[in-house]
Amino acid sequence: MTIEFSEAEKARLLAETIAGRLPDERGRFGPFGGRYVPETLMPALERLTEGMHRHLADPAFLERFRHELTTWVGRPTPLTEAPNLGRAWGAQVWLKREDLAHTGAHKINNAIGQALLAKLLGARRVIAETGAGQHGVASAAACARVGLPCTVYMGAVDVERQAPNVDRMRRLGAEVHAVQSGDRTLRSAIDEALRDWVSDPAGTYYLLGSAVGPHPYPYLVRELHCVIGRESREQMLAAAGALPDAVFACVGGGSNAIGLFHPMVRDSDVALIGVEAGGRGGGLGEHSATLSRGRPGVLQGCYTLLLQDDDGQVQGTHSISAGLDYPGVGPEHALLQSIGRVSYISASDEDALDALNECSALEGILPALETAHAFAGARVWARRHPGRRLLIGLSGRGDKDMPTLSRFPMEARHATA
Amino acid sequence: MQPHERITASIRRANASGRPALVAFMTAGHPDPAGFLPALAAIAGEADVVEIGVPFSDPMADGMTIQRASQSAIAQGVSLRWILDRLAEHDGDGKAPLLLMSYLNPLLNFGYEALARRAAEVGVCGFIVPDLPLEESAPLGEALAAAGVGLVQMVTPATPPARARRLCEASRGFVYAVTMTGITGGAGGLPEGVADYLDALSEMSPLPVCAGFGIRSAEQVRMIGGHAAGAVVGSALVEALEDRQTDVAGFLRGLRGESV
C-alpha cells in the first residue's frame, strides 16, 4: 500500500535517482525521507549534514576511508561462485562476501566511515543502536580504531538471542545497555539511542547503523555502503563476463541492500530484489515485511513505510533474525519500490532457516539469519526463472546466531543434495 | 477570538493577576480511561492551560514516566479518535483552554484537515508536536490555521538565536521553551543558565514563553515565573495522577505556592 505514481512521475524519479540528485536538499527521496526529530536535534543534524558534505567531497577524507577499508576492513571482499547451490537451483549463483569483511558483516563499512567522520567533527563520545549486534560490534571496533568511547543500545530480547555479540562488544571496549522499554528489540534500541542523543546533542555522535532515520542518515549510510555494489559490478564483469540477471539482498532497515542495489539502479536489465522477513505469518506482529505490507507514516525521524495500526501506533514485529525485526524501512527503498525499480518479497522464518542450512551444507558458508532470507528469496526466484545468473549479497556470517540455531536441530536432507 | 488566541489570553490573564501561568500536562486516559474526563475537569479548573498527551508507541522525546503512561493508555484502547470523542463531552466553560500534545504519526493517520475541523469542534485550541520541526511543519500548520487552531513551536537551549527568532515568529498560542537538552521527566533540577536563556527568549518573542521539562516543585515554578510567562508541569502531574490518593486540584494549587 505504497504511494501511487503516474508512469511519467516514475520515470522522472528514476532518472533523478540515477543522476544522483536524490535525496534533495530536504532529505527527500520523492515523497519519502525528511527530518522529523525534536528541535533539540535539529542543530546537531544541520552540523552533521554540513560536515558530511564537506568531508565526503574531500579527497583526503576519501583516501583515509579507502585506506581503512583496504587495510583494516579487508576490502575488496571476494565474489565467490556457488556452483553447488547453482546446481541445486538450476542457476548460476554468485555471492558477494560481506561476511568476510572485518567483524563479519557489511555493517563495518558504515561504522568505520562514520567513526572517522565523528572524530573529525569533534565528537566526545559515540552512541549506536544494534539489533543483531553486528552494527554494535562494528561500531565498537571502529570506535576503538579511531579512539572514541562507544555506548551501544540493544533491546533486551536481542541481548539474549545474540549473546555472542554482546560479549564481543564489551571486549572491544563498548558499554552495552540492555533496553527494557518498548518492544525490547531494534526499534526500542533506536528510541533509546535518540533519547541519549537528545541529552547531549553537541558532544555525542549518533552512529546510526542502517539506511533509516532523519536526513542525512539514509544518504550517509548509503554512500558508505555503495562500495559493495561498485565492487560487485566490477567483479561480476571480470569473473562472469556479464552483469547478473537478478540481485538479491535482505532488507531490515535496508543498508546492505541499498549499498548493493544503488550502483546498479542504472543497469536497467538487472532485476533488483529485496527480501524482507516474512516471520511466521501475515498478521500484524507476526512478521517484519514493511515494504510488502506497510503504509506511509513517520517513525524515528523519517517518512517511510511502516507497520502500524489504523491509529498510527507502530506495531510489534517478529522475525527469527534480530537484524530484520524492524517495523520501518529506509526511505530510498520505499521510493525504489513505488517507482517499480526494485521489487520486494518476503521469506518466512522457516524458509530462511532452511536456506541457511542449505548454503552451509552445500557451499561451506554459514550465513547470518538475516542474510539467509536473501538466499530463500533467490531460491524461489531461481526456480521460476531457470538458467539465470544470480548475485546474492551475503551480508554477514552466522556465528552470532548459534544460540538461536541450536533451538532448531539440523535436518539431514541438504547434506547429500 | 480564534481558538489559538484563547491560549495566549489565558496565559496573559494569569500574568496580569501577578502570577506565572501554570500549564498542566496529562496523558489522556492514564491511569484509567474512565477517569479521563473527571481528571481533566479538575485540572482544567485549576491550571491556566491544559496539554493533553496523545499516547504514541515510540515517544522518543519522553522519559520513563510518560513512556509508561503512553504504553498503559494504548494498552487500554486510548487513541486520538477516542480522545477527541471524549473531549466532545468535556464542559470547557470558564475552564482552561486545551492543547493536544502528540507525536506526528497519529495525526498523519487521522488526516490533517479532518483533524483540524474535529479539534476546533471539540474545543482544542492548539497542538504541540515534538517530532515536527519547523521545516516540516507547513502542511499541518496550514491545516490547523484554517480552523484557527495553533501549532506551538518549541525552542531549546541548543537552538541558535536566529533560528529561535524564526520559531518564535512561527509559533501560535505560546512559545514552548524546553529548559534543557534532554527528555521529559528529569528530576535532576534545572540547568544553570536557564534564567538567562528564558530572559533572552521572552525578549525576542511576540508571544508569551512557557518553559517546560524537569519542572516539579512550587519553588521551580516561582523561579521560572521570574523569567517566563508560564511553567509547564508534566511528569510530576502524571505521577500525581498515578497515585490515585492525590487531590489533583490541591497538587496544582501547591505548585502555585498556594495553600493546598
Ligand SMILES: Cc1ncc(COP(=O)(O)O)c(C=O)c1O
Ligand atoms: C548480517 C546482517 N545482514 C543484514 C542486516 C539487516 O540490516 P540492513 O537491512 O540495514 O542491511 C543485519 C542487521 O543487523 C545484519 O547483521
